[in-house]
Amino acid sequence: MSIPADPEALVAPLELYASYPFTFDDDYQNGLATIIAGGALDNDPPEEIRDEILRRTRVFYFNRVTGNAITMDEAREYELSHKTDGARPDTTSPAATAEPISPDDAEPVVLSFAQLQALIEAGKEDxxxxxxxxxDDLNDAAPSASAAPVRRKPWEVDSDTNQAT
Structure with a gap:
């Protein structure tokens, strides 16, 4: 039988987990978009199940990136015990990370697939x-005249070379 873990030793990794910037981590957002595209959240599951699926992705990614080993139960208990009275905004949703793009940005903006999908679904193609x-219509302008000479047929090319010799 193993010795139970010291509760104080778990606080630091759980605090790191709670403050981890999942919203701004491109690798996490791309992985989440892949999971969502795979149908993990299809059929509009109840909020508890949706939160559990998203928590599972956050815990897995956090453990992998930081080398910690927090469990789902520890993360759930920590989140519930530190939850504020107001509803916590969904910071892991790809739609939450889609920022409006201003046309006067000097640096070209590269959107992730999830951000692009969120903008399209929100009807913000602009x-x-x-x-x-x-x-979605045809060109109304008159066609241009061809400037290239007419291509000669093979027998016409041969007759010209035979006459030159």
Whole structure:
């Protein structure tokens, strides 16, 4: 039988977990987007199940990145015991990380797939960088005249070379 872990020793990793910036971690957000695209949150599960799935992703990623070994139960208890009276904003949702893009940014913005998907689903296609509006009609201009000479047929090319010799 193992010796129970010291509760004080768990506080530091749990505090790190609670303050970890999952919202701004691109690797986490890309992984979460892949999980969501795989159907983990399809059929609109109840909030408790949704929170549990998201918690599981956060705990797994946190343990992997930091080398800690907190459990789901420890993370759940810590989150519930430190929850404020107001509802905690969902900071792990890809839609929460989609920031409005201003056209006067000097540096080109690269969106993750999750951010792009969130903007499209929200109907904010105008905020997608380098998004060009292509008209859905034909070109009304008259066709241009061809400037290239007519291509000669093989027998016409041979007759010209035979006559030159």
């Amino acid at each position: 905020q997608i960088p380098n998004n060009k509006v292509i008209p």
